[in-house]
Amino acid sequence: MAEQTFIMIKPDGVQRGLVGEIISRFEKKGFFLKGLKLISVDRSFAERHYSDLSAKPFFSGLVDYIISGPVVAMVWEGKNVVTTGRKIIGATNPAESAPGTIRGDFAIDIGRSLCNRNVIHGSDSVESGRKEIALWFPEGPVAWSSSVHPWIYEN
Numbered sequence: 261m262a263e264q265t266f267i268m269i270k271p272d273g274v275q276r277g278l279v280g281e282i283i284s285r286f287e288k289k290g291f292f293l294k295g296l297k298l299i300s301v302d303r304s305f306a307e308r309h310y311s312d313l314s315a316k317p318f319f320s321g322l323v324d325y326i327i328s329g330p331v332v333a334m335v336w337e338g339k340n341v342v343t344t345g346r347k348i349i350g351a352t353n354p355a356e357s358a359p360g361t362i363r364g365d366f367a368i369d370i371g372r373s374l375c376n377r378n379v380i381h382g383s384d385s386v387e388s389g390r391k392e393i394a395l396w397f398p399e400g401p402v403a404w405s406s407s408v409h410p411w412i413y414e415n
């Protein structure tokens with residue numbers, strides 16, 4: 261199976277109407293959308309998603325942020341999609357994200373609370389992607405036949 265990553269448009273990205281723009285950037289790059297849902301998650305789910313960060317001082321603010329509104333959860337597929345997806349997204353702190361990246365174009369800096377409102381999340385490794393996809397899509401991503409989109413698998 262081709263490489264997959266988990267991408268989440270955070271509540272600020274949804275509320276600001278950036279969903280179409282963000283999806284478009286991944287589509288135009290040539291990645292393949294394998295799963296998508298608009299979903300509101302509760303505190304315990306958000307804590308599970310960010311469990312690796314539970315010791316960080318910004319953890320509770322981060323969880324408050326993620327549960328503050330619906331998010332768009334997605335699975336994207338394609339060659340090097342984890343690393344390239346992170347390049348499309350830009351650096352974690354929008355103040356350091358290059359123009360042309362999603363955070364560089366649509367966010368300014370760390371937000372008012374302790375929490376960094378940075379529009380979007382992308383898995384930081386193939387293994388994290390596997391875990392995050394399993395958490396967010398326990399039913400399995402929507403699967404299209406690879407024969408319908410053969411060019412995705414030729415890179």
Ligand code: CMP
Binds near residue numbers: 322352375382
């Ligand atoms: P994300 O890509 O979702 O991965 C972890 C999140 O933690 C990150 O984006 C930010 O939203 C948040 N985060 C990381 N570092 C900080 C920080 N120094 N202060 C506040 N939030 C942070």
